[in-house]
Amino acid sequence: MIQDLRGRVAIVTGANTGIGKETSTALALRGAHVFMACRSQGKAEKARQEIQEVIGGQGRLEVLPLDLGDLESVRLAAQQFINRGLPLHMLICNAGLAGQKGITRSGFELAFGTCHIGHFLFTRLLMDTLRASAPARVVVVSSKAHRHVKDFSLEQVRQPTRSTGGIREYAHAKLANLLFVSELSHQLEGSGVNVYALHPGIVASDVWRSAPALLRGIIKPFMMTPEQGAATSLWCATSADCAQESGLYYEDCKRSQTSTLARNRQLAQELWDYSERCTAR
Ligand SMILES: NC(=O)c1ccc[n+]([C@@H]2O[C@H](COP(=O)([O-])OP(=O)(O)OC[C@H]3O[C@@H](n4cnc5c(N)ncnc54)[C@H](OP(=O)(O)O)[C@@H]3O)[C@@H](O)[C@H]2O)c1
Numbered sequence: 001m002i003q004d005l006r007g008r009v010a011i012v013t014g015a016n017t018g019i020g021k022e023t024s025t026a027l028a029l030r031g032a033h034v035f036m037a038c039r040s041q042g043k044a045e046k047a048r049q050e051i052q053e054v055i056g057g058q059g060r061l062e063v064l065p066l067d068l069g070d071l072e073s074v075r076l077a078a079q080q081f082i083n084r085g086l087p088l089h090m091l092i093c094n095a096g097l098a099g100q101k102g103i104t105r106s107g108f109e110l111a112f113g114t115c116h117i118g119h120f121l122f123t124r125l126l127m128d129t130l131r132a133s134a135p136a137r138v139v140v141v142s143s144k145a146h147r148h149v150k151d152f153s154l155e156q157v158r159q160p161t162r163s164t165g166g167i168r169e170y171a172h173a174k175l176a177n178l179l180f181v182s183e184l185s186h187q188l189e190g191s192g193v194n195v196y197a198l199h200p201g202i203v204a205s206d207v208w209r210s211a212p213a214l215l216r217g218i219i220k221p222f223m224m225t226p227e228q229g230a231a232t233s234l235w236c237a238t239s240a241d242c243a244q245e246s247g248l249y250y251e252d253c254k255r256s257q258t259s260t261l262a263r264n265r266q267l268a269q270e271l272w273d274y275s276e277r278c279t280a281r
Contacts, residue, residue, distance in 0.1 A: 022229065
């Protein structure tokens with residue numbers, strides 16, 4: 001992995017806790033200028049200060065307000081970053097939620113709207129900046145839960161979460177992440193901007209907040225720490241080993257196989273077109 005990231009600029013979404021916070025810490029420790037793109041400014045500022053204590057004089061950390069469920073917030077965040085006139089070498093689409101139910105402010109099923117639609121628009125708005133900053137990388141934190149989806153449909157993505165625990169919609173949203181990576185990598189072919197998708201492992205983070213406390217207590221000792229969970233994101237963002245790869249999926253810092261649905265090019269294009277229509281003004 002590249003150890004010296006001085007002069008490199010990164011955005012990490014969902015950076016106030018869990019895997020995103022550890023990813024931000026590790027990037028800043030190596031000297032990167034990291035924008036922590038978070039929806040709660042209070043939580044984000046607290047996390048920024050905690051990371052600052054760890055990194056001391058290394059790197060640089062700033063908070064970028066971003067609510068992925070609100071497309072106006074996504075546009076504002078992208079514009080705020082673009083206005084700074086900085087390059088963007090690493091965009092880590094990490095934010096997500098599982099086991100929660102509802103609909104986003106912009107009217108998408110909660111997991112789909114947050115994990116896919118918000119990141120889709122944010123990345124699209126930053127694509128010119130990424131291209132101009134090449135070599136650059138986009139890293140999307142998906143999940144091996146995508147393998148549970150047997151039939152990908154866009155019929156219910158404009159409705160509140162329907163399934164009892166929201167896990168069906170979570171798997172759907174994580175498959176959407178992979179289809180997005182597949183199509184994005186084709187669109188960026190030859191640009192010097194490479195795209196990576198990954199499963200971080202089963203990590204003891206706040207993502208389990210909706211699970212019963214007793215169950216959380218029982219399974220926690222068998223999970224990875226958030227620091228361990230950040231390893232594959234960091235590897236995809238910085239390793240020379242995958243510098244020539246794009247559009248692929250990784251687990252444990254190694255290439256891994258996605259489901260057949262995730263490799264369906266036509267589905268990837270359909271999702272891209274749909275997402276583009278939904279996010280156009
Ligand atoms: N933990 C696991 O075992 C596991 C397994 C597979 C995949 N993943 C994926 O890994 C990624 C990181 O998750 P984690 O485990 O670190 O979970 P986490 O501790 O719950 O962190 C999730 C982050 O996403 C943010 N977020 C949620 N909704 C958002 C929104 N509308 N706008 C902006 N930020 C939002 C959260 O912000 P708030 O604090 O404000 O809610 C938080 O910072 C997620 O994409 C998750 O699906 C995790």
